Amino acid sequence: MTTLQAQTVPAHIHALDAHDPLRHKREEFVLPEGAIYLDGNSLGAMPRRVPARLSHVASQEWGQQLIRSWTAQTRDDPAEAAQDWMALPDRVAAKVARLIGAGPHEVAVGDSTSVNTFKALAAALSLAGERRVILTDADNFPTDLYMAQGLGTLTGDLELRRVPAADVAANLTSDVGVLLLTEVDYRTGRRLDMAALSEQARAQGILTVWDLAHSAGAFAVDLNGCRADFAVGCGYKFLNGGPGAPAFLFVAERHHAAAPVVLSGWMGHADPFEMARDYAPAPGARRFVVGTPQVLSLSALDTALDVFADVDLRDVREKSLSLGRTFMALMEPLLSRFPLTLVTPTAEVERGSQVSYRHPQAREVMAHLIAAGIIGDFRTPDILRFGLTPLYHSHADVWHAVQGIGAVLEARA
Amino acid sequence: MTTLQAQTVPAHIHALDAHDPLRHKREEFVLPEGAIYLDGNSLGAMPRRVPARLSHVASQEWGQQLIRSWTAQTRDDPAEAAQDWMALPDRVAAKVARLIGAGPHEVAVGDSTSVNTFKALAAALSLAGERRVILTDADNFPTDLYMAQGLGTLTGDLELRRVPAADVAANLTSDVGVLLLTEVDYRTGRRLDMAALSEQARAQGILTVWDLAHSAGAFAVDLNGCRADFAVGCGYKFLNGGPGAPAFLFVAERHHAAAPVVLSGWMGHADPFEMARDYAPAPGARRFVVGTPQVLSLSALDTALDVFADVDLRDVREKSLSLGRTFMALMEPLLSRFPLTLVTPTAEVERGSQVSYRHPQAREVMAHLIAAGIIGDFRTPDILRFGLTPLYHSHADVWHAVQGIGAVLEARA
Numbered sequence: 033m034t035t036l037q038a039q040t041v042p043a044h045i046h047a048l049d050a051h052d053p054l055r056h057k058r059e060e061f062v063l064p065e066g067a068i069y070l071d072g073n074s075l076g077a078m079p080r081r082v083p084a085r086l087s088h089v090a091s092q093e094w095g096q097q098l099i100r101s102w103t104a105q106t107r108d109d110p111a112e113a114a115q116d117w118m119a120l121p122d123r124v125a126a127k128v129a130r131l132i133g134a135g136p137h138e139v140a141v142g143d144s145t146s147v148n149t150f151k152a153l154a155a156a157l158s159l160a161g162e163r164r165v166i167l168t169d170a171d172n173f174p175t176d177l178y179m180a181q182g183l184g185t186l187t188g189d190l191e192l193r194r195v196p197a198a199d200v201a202a203n204l205t206s207d208v209g210v211l212l213l214t215e216v217d218y219r220t221g222r223r224l225d226m227a228a229l230s231e232q233a234r235a236q237g238i239l240t241v242w243d244l245a246h247s248a249g250a251f252a253v254d255l256n257g258c259r260a261d262f263a264v265g266c267g268y269k270f271l272n273g274g275p276g277a278p279a280f281l282f283v284a285e286r287h288h289a290a291a292p293v294v295l296s297g298w299m300g301h302a303d304p305f306e307m308a309r310d311y312a313p314a315p316g317a318r319r320f321v322v323g324t325p326q327v328l329s330l331s332a333l334d335t336a337l338d339v340f341a342d343v344d345l346r347d348v349r350e351k352s353l354s355l356g357r358t359f360m361a362l363m364e365p366l367l368s369r370f371p372l373t374l375v376t377p378t379a380e381v382e383r384g385s386q387v388s389y390r391h392p393q394a395r396e397v398m399a400h401l402i403a404a405g406i407i408g409d410f411r412t413p414d415i416l417r418f419g420l421t422p423l424y425h426s427h428a429d430v431w432h433a434v435q436g437i438g439a440v441l442e443a444r445a
Numbered sequence: 446m447t448t449l450q451a452q453t454v455p456a457h458i459h460a461l462d463a464h465d466p467l468r469h470k471r472e473e474f475v476l477p478e479g480a481i482y483l484d485g486n487s488l489g490a491m492p493r494r495v496p497a498r499l500s501h502v503a504s505q506e507w508g509q510q511l512i513r514s515w516t517a518q519t520r521d522d523p524a525e526a527a528q529d530w531m532a533l534p535d536r537v538a539a540k541v542a543r544l545i546g547a548g549p550h551e552v553a554v555g556d557s558t559s560v561n562t563f564k565a566l567a568a569a570l571s572l573a574g575e576r577r578v579i580l581t582d583a584d585n586f587p588t589d590l591y592m593a594q595g596l597g598t599l600t601g602d603l604e605l606r607r608v609p610a611a612d613v614a615a616n617l618t619s620d621v622g623v624l625l626l627t628e629v630d631y632r633t634g635r636r637l638d639m640a641a642l643s644e645q646a647r648a649q650g651i652l653t654v655w656d657l658a659h660s661a662g663a664f665a666v667d668l669n670g671c672r673a674d675f676a677v678g679c680g681y682k683f684l685n686g687g688p689g690a691p692a693f694l695f696v697a698e699r700h701h702a703a704a705p706v707v708l709s710g711w712m713g714h715a716d717p718f719e720m721a722r723d724y725a726p727a728p729g730a731r732r733f734v735v736g737t738p739q740v741l742s743l744s745a746l747d748t749a750l751d752v753f754a755d756v757d758l759r760d761v762r763e764k765s766l767s768l769g770r771t772f773m774a775l776m777e778p779l780l781s782r783f784p785l786t787l788v789t790p791t792a793e794v795e796r797g798s799q800v801s802y803r804h805p806q807a808r809e810v811m812a813h814l815i816a817a818g819i820i821g822d823f824r825t826p827d828i829l830r831f832g833l834t835p836l837y838h839s840h841a842d843v844w845h846a847v848q849g850i851g852a853v854l855e856a857r858a
Contacts, residue, residue, distance in 0.1 A: 062508040071512050078508040086499050086741065094688055095475040095491040099484050099822065100815070101688065117688060144736020146710030147560060154599055170722065175711035175736065178724040182709035186567055187600065194722070268737070275507055275514065275530060275740035296595035297559030298588035307825050309583065309607070311591040323557020323588065324681070327688035328499065329739035402513070409512065412720045 039435060041428045048354060048427040053347050060339055061272075061424045067405040068433045073218075073246055073386050073419030074409055076272030076336075085335040089328060093117070120330055121278075121299070121321050127337040128271070128280045131345065132244060132263065133254035137316035140281045140300075141333070142325050145245060145266045147295070148281040149179040151320055152262040153210060155283065155291035156239040157183075157190070159261075160209030167203055167238070168212040170194035171219065176212060176243055197222070201229065204236045211238050215253075216246035216384030219411045221376040223247075223384045230258040245269060248280075250352060250385035250422075252345035255282055262287075270385065270421065273333030278326065283317050297322035339423065351422035352385040358427050359387050359418065362434040370441045375415065386419045393444075400444065406436045452848060454841045461767060461840040466760050473752055474685075474837040480818040481846045486631075486659055486799050486832030487822055489685030489749075498748040502741060506530070533743055534691075534712070534734050540750040541684070541693045544758065545657060545676065546667035550729035551698055553713075554746070555738050558658060558679045558692040560708070562592040564733055565675040565694060566623060568704035569652040570596075570603070572674075573622030580616055580651070581625040583607035584632065589625060589656055610635070614642065617649045624651050628666075629659035629797030632828045634789040636660075636797045643671040658682060661693075663765060663798035663834075665758035668695055675700075683798065683834065686746030691739065696730050710735035752836065764835035765798040771840050772800050772831065775847040783854045788828065799832045806857075813857065819849045 049055060061077045063069060069077060093101040093115070102117045126136035140148075153166065166180050177192065184190035195203050200213065211233045216223045230240050242263040247253050249270030255263055261284050267277030283291055296311045298304050300319040303312075313319035356376075366372055373390040377383055391397050391414060398410035408418040418433070462468060474490045476482060482490060506514040506528070515530045539549035553561075566579065579593050590605065597603035608616050613626065624646045629636045643653050655676040660666050662683030668676055674697050680690030696704055709724045711717050713732040716725075726732035769789070779785055786803040790796055804810050804827060811823035821831040831846070 062504070064509050064511055069511060075507070075512045075515075077511065078503065083500060083503045083508075086503055087496060090491065090496045090499055090687070090745070091475070094488070095496075096477050098477055098482060098490065098820065099488045100820070102488075143556065143560065144710065144739075146712075146736030147556065147708060150708055158599075173711075174714070174720050174722065174724075177722060178709045178711060178714065181724050182705075182707045185705050185709070186571075186707040266737075274503070276737040276743070278739060279736070292595075292598050294595045294599040295560060295563055296591045296598070297557065298586075298591060299559075301587070301591065305825070307587050309587065309590060311594050323559030323692070324679075324689040326557075326691060326739045326742035328745055329742040330689070332503070332741055407511065407513070412718070 041431050045358070045427045045431045048358065052351060052426070054343070054351055054422055055426065057339065057343070057423045058426065063424060064407070067407050068429050068436070070406065070408045070418040070420070070433060072421035073269050075268055075275055076270060076421065077424055078274070079272055079336045079339050081338065082274065082332050082335050085331055086328065089331045117325070117327050120327065120334065121325050122318060124330060124334045124337065125280065125317065127334070127340070128248065131253065131340060132248055132265070132282060133252070133256050134282050135285060138282055138285055140317040140320035141330070142278050142321050144276070145243070145264050145279040146175045146179050148264040148279050149176055149241070149243065150183060151281055151295050152241045152264055153180055153183050153212065154294040155287070156210045156241055156262050158292045159287060159290060160239055163207060163209030164189050165191045165193050165208045166210045166212050167193045167195065167200065167208045169197040169200060169214065171197060171217060172212065172214050173218050173243065173245065176214060180212060197224065201232055204232055204238055206236060208236065208238050210241055212241045214243035214245060218246060219388060219415045219417065221384045221386040221388050223382050226260065227258045230260050234259060246384050246386070249340070251349040256284070260284065267333045271333065272336045272339065274329060274336065276329065277333045278330050281317065281320050283320060288316060293319050295322045299323055299325065343423070348422045352420055353380050353383065355420040355422065355425055355427060355430055356383055356385070356387055359420065359430045359434065362431060363437070366438055366441060370445070385421070386417055388415050388417045390414045391416055397440065397444070400440045401437065404436055404440050406433050406440070454844050458771070458840045458844045461771065465764060465839070467756070467764055467835055468839065470752065470756065470836045471839065476837060480820050481842050481849070483819065483821045483831040483833070483846060485834035486682050488681055488688055489683060489834065490837055491687070492685055492749045492752050494751065495687065495745050495748050498744055499741065502744045530738070530740050533740065533747065534738050535731060537743060537747045537750065538693065538730065540747070540753070541661070544666065544753060545661055545678070545695065546665070546669050547695050548698060551695055553694045553730040553733035554743070555691050555734050557689070558656070558677050559588045559592050561677040561692050561694040562589055562654070562656065563596060564708050565654045565677055566593055566596050566625065567707040568696065568700070569623045569654055569675055571705045572700060572703060573652055576620055576622030577602050578604045578606050578621045579623045579625050580606045580608065580613065580621045582610040582613060582627065584610060584630060585625065585627050586631050586656065586658065589627060593625060610637065614645055617645050617651055619649060621649065621651050623654055625654045627656035627658060631659060632801060632824045632830065634797045634799040634801050636795050639673065640671045643673050647672060659797050659799070662753065664762040669697070673697065680746045684746065685749045685752065687742060687749065689742065690746045691743050694730065694733050696733060701729060706732050708735045712736055712738065756836070761835045765833055766793050766796065768833040768835065768838055768840065768843055769796055769798070769800055772833065772843045772847065775844060776850070779851055779854060783858070798834070799830055801828050801830045803827045804829055810853065810857070813853045814850060817849055817853050819846050819853070
């Protein structure tokens with residue numbers, strides 16, 4: 033990479049970066065040495081402020097304050113008192129809510145995306161009554177499918193109906209109870225029209241569960257604007273919350289009263305320390321917080337989200353599209369020389385924040401790319417995936433990456 | 446506390462500490478300044494080695510290695526290669542297994558105790574067939590009851606039968622499918638006879654789910670010796686894994702083939718990166734790992750468990766009983782002067798690693814004790830609870846604590 037990075041970046045690429053309103057954000061992240069990291073849609077880079085927060089949580093909140101950190105009442109310092117762990121999931125939920133077009137009381141943070149998918153599906157199916165069909169994209173991220181299968185194992189009466197994404201709208205029939213979709217396909221980067229599909233589903237009396245794994249933090253999501261019913265998402269991709277960061281669950285306010293809490297744990301109880309013998313849900317989405325939160329991981333996510341505090345998500349989207357356009361244009365000459373096929377839609381409205389290509393030896397090619405310091409990822413069966421993260425990528429990064437991709441493909445030829 | 450700690454500890458207390466084979470372990474923990482911490486059964490004290498591990502995971506594994514940390518194949522250094530995140534849950538499971546009398550392949554680490562209770566109950570009830578009654582202690586820890594209630598909400602056909610702990614054996618009837626018990630009561634510290642109850646349940650064709658929240662790390666648990674079917678437990682009490690540390694689930698090997706995985710996530714799949722469309726369980730208990738693990742919290746637990754590497758749990762139990770005996774004997778004179786009632790059994794076989802008293806103003810008394818630097822906890826309705834942690838408590842701590850308790854009660858009188 034050293035050699036590649038020494039090459040001169042063309043002036044028109046530099047010009048794009050010079051006009052980037054987000055260019056100052058890059059300094060807020062640690063980026064890996066000797067590499068161009070194009071996998072923020074698998075694991076976001078670390079915000080610089082995280083290690084200090086982790087150190088404080090470990091040494092002070094855990095090491096010295098211990099159980100006193102759960103509640104604020106024993107803290108003298110008001111700033112410290114506001115940091116009690118009991119309310120930490122709610123504080124993080126409020127930060128996520130702003131990014132996904134939800135009210136803070138509509139978001140619960142904790143557990144994994146998989147577990148939150150289970151909660152959402154169980155609740156949505158209960159509201160769906162006799163309709164026991166979950167309609168989904170056959171190419172949906174596997175864990176979404178698996179969690180639906182597991183729920184079916186438990187209840188014994190579900191049908192998971194899998195159709196190609198393009199056929200979803202035509203399959204919104206009156207026997208379908210729940211539509212389970214991931215907005216941005218993890219392989220192709222194709223973005224669905226959430227507003228239209230939510231509207232079409234609603235017209236058929238079908239509840240929606242949206243997986244925002246590749247959406248949240250990549251562009252502005254407007255769940256309430258789309259009248260989505262449920263959503264789940266991931267804290268460790270574009271939210272940069274750290275490996276396996278706690279996930280989130282959105283439950284539209286109109287469902288709070290009727291949606292059952294099937295993973296009803298003590299942290300979602302109306303009064304956890306009352307230790308009542310029967311479950312009574314906390315107000316709002318807090319009821320979907322289940323057990324004791326993993327405070328170290330949750331604190332890292334909390335701090336990571338502060339990177340977004342001064343960010344306008346419209347800028348993020350605009351830059352994401354620009355990075356994608358630049359990447360595809362620079363890759364274009366390689367498509368005639370190597371067996372590469374673009375699988376990401378070129379239409380901006382259909383794009384997330386990644387660009388993917390098919391290549392018959394994709395697994396081996398990606399291994400070579402990673403060895404050369406261009407970190408994307410391989411996805412079965414033949415996808416080379418490159419994530420674009422507007423908060424820390426420059427157009428120059430994209431240019432360097434494409435030079436490197438060309439060199440690696442050339443060396444194999 | 447400064448004044449209290451300046452008092453001279455009696456020689457017979459010092460003698461107990463002088464002969465303590467675990468006394469060197471105390472140095473491996475950070476203990477809060479100006480306080481005696483008797484709440485390790487709520488949140489264990491921080492092992493000194495944890496912050497360095499967290500710092501390494503954040504700055505190197507996340508910050509620099511990023512997605513390369515998930516798999517080992519791209520690491521040059523064999524020591525680093527052995528630390529891949531994909532296998533981290535299994536490495537931690539093996540450390541937990543040693544403490545609870547299980548095989549490493551019988552333990553899954555991740556999620557919360559609550560979520561693991563759901564997994565265990567769902568699997569056990571499936572094995573129980575037509576028997577749809579969960580029998581439990583009416584005073585069981587609330588989240589165990591709540592999770593059973595939530596499962597019942599979902600399946601619609603469960604009965605949660607709650608009886609006093611003393612009546613459990615008499616209620617092991619042929620309609621009961623699953624016996625859900627916590628070995629050590631979180632309020633009184635009363636320890637049940639796991640071996641006998643498991644045997645009696647098995648004789649009636651009833652499957653057992655044991656909650657080891659107040660057992661694991663406090664004394665040797667022998668799940669396979671007891672022929673327990675399922676167990677769950679907590680990483681943040683006597684295992685010292687940090688606030689909300691990942692929990693564990695035990696599934697006896699004989700059930701692996703037949704026990705359904707209802708929270709079937711991609712991390713429990715036989716080949717996660719194959720991204721297959723259908724769920725296929727990983728070998729052994731790994732199938733019960735659901736979503737992406739919260740790596741920061743899981744790494745802290747991993748390192749915290751190393752404190753046990755050179756510890757014989759028989760020494761831990763012996764010291765725990767000695768600390769308890771000492772505490773109760775020193776408290777004895779206070780029982781006639783103040784409205785305190787011992788609720789922890791005096792018989793050693795019936796004790797966990799805490800001592801509890803009833804007091805009509807327990808909530809206020811505990812607030813005063815905490816303000817005075819004696820950190821135990823209050824549990825509704827009237828319990829003062831004091832946890833004894835053999836790895837970092839001395840008999841001198843116990844003596845100082847009782848002096849302080851006496852002084853606080855005296856000041857209120």
